[in-house]
Amino acid sequence: MFKEFKIEKITIPLYSPQNNPIERPNKVIKTMIAQLCGNNHKKWDSYLPELIHAMNTSNHDST
Structure with missing residues (x-):
């Protein structure tokens, strides 16, 4: 696949x-x-839009 x-x-x-x-x-x-998710692991992907938004709009420390 890489090739x-x-x-x-x-x-x-x-x-x-x-x-x-x-x-x-x-x-x-x-x-x-x-x-x-807690114990409801089957719907983890439904949380991705909110998680992505939180990650993209939060301040991150740089090293």
Whole structure:
């Protein structure tokens, strides 16, 4: 599939903030979904629009 879409696959060290800055937002989103869903895991995707809005409109600290 990578060849078909001409995507270069690269590997980076896990949990390295300098090389993989998306880890922190992913952790925040995962926590938010878990808090909103509670025991109703089947509808987690229905919360995404609100979560995305919250992430996009909140202030983020830079390192």
